[in-house]
Amino acid sequence: MAEPLLRVENLKTQFFTDAGTVRAVDGISFEVHEGEIVGLVGESGAGKSVASMSLLRLVESPGEIVGGEITYKGETIFGLEEGPDGDLREREDMLSNVEMRDRIRGNEIAVIFQDPMESLNPVFTVGGQLREFIELNRGLGKDEARQEAIQMLREVGIPDPAERYHEYPHQFSGGMRQRVLIAMALACEPNLIIADEPTTALDVTVEGQILELVDDLQEKYDTSFIWVTHDMGVVAEICDRVNVMYLGEIIEQAPVDELFHATKHPYTTALLNSMPRPDRTVEELEPIEGVMPEAITPPSGCRFHPRCPDAREVCKRVHPDNEVIEHAAGYPHRAACVKHDVFDVGYDESVPLEKEPQVTAGTPGGGEEQ
Ligand SMILES: Nc1ncnc2c1ncn2[C@@H]1O[C@H](COP(=O)(O)OP(=O)(O)OP(=O)(O)O)[C@@H](O)[C@H]1O
Ligand code: NI
Numbered sequence: 001m002a003e004p005l006l007r008v009e010n011l012k013t014q015f016f017t018d019a020g021t022v023r024a025v026d027g028i029s030f031e032v033h034e035g036e037i038v039g040l041v042g043e044s045g046a047g048k049s050v051a052s053m054s055l056l057r058l059v060e061s062p063g064e065i066v067g068g069e070i071t072y073k074g075e076t077i078f079g080l081e082e083g084p085d086g087d088l089r090e091r092e093d094m095l096s097n098v099e100m101r102d103r104i105r106g107n108e109i110a111v112i113f114q115d116p117m118e119s120l121n122p123v124f125t126v127g128g129q130l131r132e133f134i135e136l137n138r139g140l141g142k143d144e145a146r147q148e149a150i151q152m153l154r155e156v157g158i159p160d161p162a163e164r165y166h167e168y169p170h171q172f173s174g175g176m177r178q179r180v181l182i183a184m185a186l187a188c189e190p191n192l193i194i195a196d197e198p199t200t201a202l203d204v205t206v207e208g209q210i211l212e213l214v215d216d217l218q219e220k221y222d223t224s225f226i227w228v229t230h231d232m233g234v235v236a237e238i239c240d241r242v243n244v245m246y247l248g249e250i251i252e253q254a255p256v257d258e259l260f261h262a263t264k265h266p267y268t269t270a271l272l273n274s275m276p277r278p279d280r281t282v283e284e285l286e287p288i289e290g291v292m293p294e295a296i297t298p299p300s301g302c303r304f305h306p307r308c309p310d311a312r313e314v315c316k317r318v319h320p321d322n323e324v325i326e327h328a329a330g331y332p333h334r335a336a337c338v339k340h341d342v343f344d345v346g347y348d349e350s351v352p353l354e355k356e357p358q359v360t361a362g363t364p365g366g367g368e369e370q
Contacts, residue, residue, distance in 0.1 A: 003074070004031035005191060005224050006055070011068035011078075013047075013054045020296040024050040026248035027068070029322070032192060037218060037225040039235045039256070041271070042245035043292050048228045051245070052194050054078075055226070056109060057100050072108065073191075106137050110185040114197040116177035119184070120169040126180050127153070127165030130187065137188045152183040157213055175206035179213065186217060196228040211237050232275040236260065241331060244268050247303040248295055250322050254333040264325050264335035267304045302338065305353065310339055312350035318343070 015022040070077040079091040130149040153161035252265040305315040
């Protein structure tokens with residue numbers, strides 16, 4: 001297989017807060033190949049956005065990338081080495097902040113956020129902002145950049161682009177604003193676009209239209225995407241391969257069909273069961289039990305064990321790596337769950353964990369363990 005466009009290895013990003021160290025991204029590894037759409041999926045707080053920001057080296061204090069390696073087209077976005085004093089230091093071949101700003105962000109790797117109003121300035125026209133962005137990033141003259149901006153607006157499906165060019169962001173609907181952001185992301189013809197829940201705030205119909213647009217543009221420009229979402233429906237619609245995140249870790253990784261039809265991790269199963277499907281009524285949806293714990297004090301062993309229907313005693317003790325369970329469609333299918341044979345840590349013999357007893361009102365002491 002060709003060298004991946006982006007390679008992330010054992011990436012760790014932490015926030016040093018008064019309450020303690022938040023292990024927001026805790027050793028994730030994945031790759032993005034030329035022309036593929038890779039999903040990053042998981043519940044709120046899983047670490048998807050922090051992972052995305054880390055890839056662009058945009059994590060702000062009190063956050064910091066503390067470990068791992070990020071390689072883009074063979075260049076080092078992040079990497080550490082041991083210095084002469086034994087302390088870890090940034091590697092010499094790591095791209096500088098200036099290189100990240102001038103050469104990588106926008107030009108090579110662009111990003112689309114959930115809230116277009118955060119990325120668009122309300123006091124300037126939509127077209128003006130797009131034009132200026134193109135002028136700055138592609139070194140075009142004003143008139144040429146204007147033509148290009150109108151062309152880009154047309155490309156992302158804005159009707160009457162030459163007229164709408166002069167309108168302000170608030171005159172656009174949510175879906176149209178999101179299209180403008182896609183135009184902006186595409187404007188410099190980047191090789192990789194990181195899209196952080198860009199359709200989450202939109203209604204389902206508009207979301208569907210945007211996903212279709214992205215699919216078309218992806219084919220036309222052969223851009224790679226990292227698509228961040230909590231929605232397995234979105235994953236099914238546009239992703240080629242998927243990484244499922246739970247509490248800072250990737251717990252399953254597979255081509256999209258494999259993930260859906262040969263699911264290997266109970267958390268992924270739970271996510272799939274909680275997702276609306278045409279063959280299931282709303283009443284049949286099964287919300288995932290419990291809430292995701294804090295990333296400051298993750299549970300011992302497998303971080304999902306307190307919520308996992310398959311949890312056994314061994315799951316409290318053994319922290320599973322994301323191991324290859326099988327190969328599918330030329331890619332590894334990985335999962336971090338010791339119930340699979342490759343782990344060989346005695347899952348079959350281990351005692352199933354009792355569900356945490358629920359304290360119910362009116363039964364004093366009802367929560368005590370037997
Ligand atoms: N600036 C910050 N300071 C402290 N903790 C932070 C900060 N930003 C994020 N975190 C923590 O990092 C963890 C991961 O957050 P992140 O925003 O990446 O989750 P997410 O998967 O993107 O969730 P969502 O679906 O809600 O966007 C969370 O526990 C969050 O509280
Ligand atoms: Ni997020």
